[in-house]
Amino acid sequence: MRNIFCDTLVKYAASPDFVFLTGDLGYNALEPLQKAAGDRFINAGIAEQNMVSVAAGLAHQGLKPWAYSIAPFIYARPLEQVRNDVCLHDLPVKLVGNGGGYAYGVMGGSHHAIEDYGILLSLLNMRVFVPAFGLDIPPMVEKLLHLTHPAYFRLGRDEKPKDLDIPGYAPWRKILTGQGPTILVAGPLAGGLLGAFKEIPDAKRPNTWVLTELPFETKTIPDEFLRDIAKSGHLAVVEEHVAHGGVGEMLGRVLLLTGKNPKRFSHFCAQGYLTGYYGSQNFHRKECGLTAENILKELE
Amino acid sequence: MESLEQNILKTKKRLLQMHFESGVGHIGGNLSCLDSLMVLYHRVLKKDDLFVLSKGHSAGSLYSVLWSLGRLTDEDLKLFHKEHTKLSGHPSPNWIQEITFATGSLGHGLPLAAGLALAKKLKKDSGRVFCLTSDGEWQEGSNWEALIFAVHRQLDSLTLMIDSNGLQGFGTTQEVASLNSLKEKFLSFGMPVEEIDGHDLKALEKTWGKKTRGPRAVIAHTEKGRGVSFMKNKMEWHYLPMNESQYRQALVDLDKEP
Numbered sequence: 001m002r003n004i005f006c007d008t009l010v011k012y013a014a015s016p017d018f019v020f021l022t023g024d025l026g027y028n029a030l031e032p033l034q035k036a037a038g039d040r041f042i043n044a045g046i047a048e049q050n051m052v053s054v055a056a057g058l059a060h061q062g063l064k065p066w067a068y069s070i071a072p073f074i075y076a077r078p079l080e081q082v083r084n085d086v087c088l089h090d091l092p093v094k095l096v097g098n099g100g101g102y103a104y105g106v107m108g109g110s111h112h113a114i115e116d117y118g119i120l121l122s123l124l125n126m127r128v129f130v131p132a133f134g135l136d137i138p139p140m141v142e143k144l145l146h147l148t149h150p151a152y153f154r155l156g157r158d159e160k161p162k163d164l165d166i167p168g169y170a171p172w173r174k175i176l177t178g179q180g181p182t183i184l185v186a187g188p189l190a191g192g193l194l195g196a197f198k199e200i201p202d203a204k205r206p207n208t209w210v211l212t213e214l215p216f217e218t219k220t221i222p223d224e225f226l227r228d229i230a231k232s233g234h235l236a237v238v239e240e241h242v243a244h245g246g247v248g249e250m251l252g253r254v255l256l257l258t259g260k261n262p263k264r265f266s267h268f269c270a271q272g273y274l275t276g277y278y279g280s281q282n283f284h285r286k287e288c289g290l291t292a293e294n295i296l297k298e299l300e
Numbered sequence: 301m302e303s304l305e306q307n308i309l310k311t312k313k314r315l316l317q318m319h320f321e322s323g324v325g326h327i328g329g330n331l332s333c334l335d336s337l338m339v340l341y342h343r344v345l346k347k348d349d350l351f352v353l354s355k356g357h358s359a360g361s362l363y364s365v366l367w368s369l370g371r372l373t374d375e376d377l378k379l380f381h382k383e384h385t386k387l388s389g390h391p392s393p394n395w396i397q398e399i400t401f402a403t404g405s406l407g408h409g410l411p412l413a414a415g416l417a418l419a420k421k422l423k424k425d426s427g428r429v430f431c432l433t434s435d436g437e438w439q440e441g442s443n444w445e446a447l448i449f450a451v452h453r454q455l456d457s458l459t460l461m462i463d464s465n466g467l468q469g470f471g472t473t474q475e476v477a478s479l480n481s482l483k484e485k486f487l488s489f490g491m492p493v494e495e496i497d498g499h500d501l502k503a504l505e506k507t508w509g510k511k512t513r514g515p516r517a518v519i520a521h522t523e524k525g526r527g528v529s530f531m532k533n534k535m536e537w538h539y540l541p542m543n544e545s546q547y548r549q550a551l552v553d554l555d556k557e558p
Contacts (some may be wrong), residue, residue, distance in 0.1 A: 001434065016423075019422065039422065040422065042418070042453075044449060045445075045448065045449065045452075047449065048449065049407075049411065049441070049442040049445055050411040050414065050445035050446045050449050052411075052444055053408055053412045053414070053415060053446070054411055054412075054414050054415035054418060054449065055412030055415060056412055056415055056444075057400075057411070057414060057415015057416040057417075057419060058402065058415045058416075058419045058422075059412065059415075059417065060401070060412075060415070060416060060419070061415075061416060061419030061420070061423065061425070062419075062423075063419055063423070065420070078407060080408075081411070082402075083410055084402065084403075084405055084408060085401065085408055085411075088393050088400065088402055089393045090394070091392060135365065189551075215440045245342035264325070275554070282490060
């Protein structure tokens with residue numbers, strides 16, 4: 001996704017209000033953007049607190065800054081700067097975190113982002129964008145460029161199955177239909193699950209929805225999604241994020257408020273490091289039960 | 301016509317009145333930087349210039365200066381630190397142009413000011429950016445990140461003002477976590493430094509008015525509680541509000557100031 005993100009931003013780099021800051025990361029990926037943006041590409045060094053406040057200062061003066069790092073270094077290290085300098089002032093700073101969830105795998109816990117949008121969505125004025133597929137990046141960047149509020153863009157790996165058609169971009173997309181439970185997946189985790197679910201016969205295949213923008217309220221949930229929940233009576237939320245502050249909690253709250261809660265609710269989410277061992281992104285997903293095989297078994 | 305000295309005296313009294321009426325402390329650090337801010341606002345700042353108050357606990361001095369400029373009214377100041385006010389104990393955001401950023405957590409102002417100065421540089425905008433920090437605030441790591449950035453990027457429009465009153469929350473800066481010498485530390489980071497008497501109005505006007513190539517730091521040596529005998533260099537006046545007799549005495553003391 002990072003390369004598509006870079007290629008997309010290159011198209012906007014000549015805009016007079018464009019500024020891109022990086023916390024000394026992006027080697028072998030962001031060079032085209034560096035070339036295109038010239039002096040508007042700022043390597044702020046390994047100093048994320050300063051980088052985020054500088055971005056707030058730039059936004060105060062009418063520029064549209066992007067601030068990029070490995071995900072935890074853009075939301076956890078400079079959290080107070082995001083809270084006070086960006087969110088409290090409702091400035092259009094776009095934070096870009098590369099490697100949502102366990103994407104950095106065996107690099108270790110310091111590099112994982114399994115509580116990012118829960119933390120950030122507790123801040124005022126913050127919006128979160130979690131692209132599910134590489135092809136989501138251009139329309140989401142376009143949207144972010146016009147957004148006049150703070151935002152966090154959580155990049156991951158593009159895991160879309162090659163033979164699966166994805167409808168045009170929308171924050172809520174129904175990708176698969178079937179007579180099984182209703183499943184809502186956040187972010188790139190959807191790719192692998194869709195690849196497995198599409199092989200299941202219609203009678204058991206989950207109605208699979210993909211969600212890419214947070215937060216949401218009752219009015220932004222598609223009626224069709226609510227009808228699917230009502231019809232199937234069983235809702236499952238899948239996300240590479242801890243339960244607290246995640247999509248499962250958020251959706252549970254909204255459904256309780258509307259009285260449209262399903263008879264059965266399942267939540268598959270990140271659970272930290274259950275065994276204390278480290279491995280690839282898939283190792284951690286498996287350990288947390290974030291695999292198609294486990295999800296289907298649990299949903300039986 | 302009212303002289304700057306008369307205006308400062310009047311504004312200091314208004315500051316004390318506001319803090320007394322609202323029962324609010326943080327008076328010592330307000331008095332240590334008020335001379336600097338009055339000179340800056342009345343003699344130096346122009347339309348395109350920006351100021352960031354990093355030591356947000358001196359909001360009272362900023363409100364008083366804005367009152368002296370007619371940007372805030374007596375009615376506004378009456379609500380200082382009370383219910384349904386914009387004049388919170390530390391500046392609140394997005395309501396008056398002169399308060400560029402809501403501050404209060406230390407170590408935020410300089411990085412923000414660096415962003416403003418970078419924006420001016422990228423946009424080739426005119427104007428200068430001033431940022432006032434305390435001295436104890438230099439124990440915050442984010443300031444050093446910003447210092448490296450400002451020097452590396454040669455943010456020409458940036459003037460860093462340090463209100464060096466030598467006292468912080470729970471002791472002298474020397475006792476708590478010594479920064480001696482801040483000047484040497486700045487110089488070793490490549491930041492030019494000047495030291496001035498932060499209560500010498502002529503020196504302040506000359507120094508704040510000076511345009512330099514590249515960013516610079518100015519350490520203004522000041523007295524906490526300046527002008528009030530019983531507050532002078534006393535740590536407790538970082539916190540305490542005044543009772544009525546203290547308030548009356550403080551007004552008398554201010555009139556005795558040279």
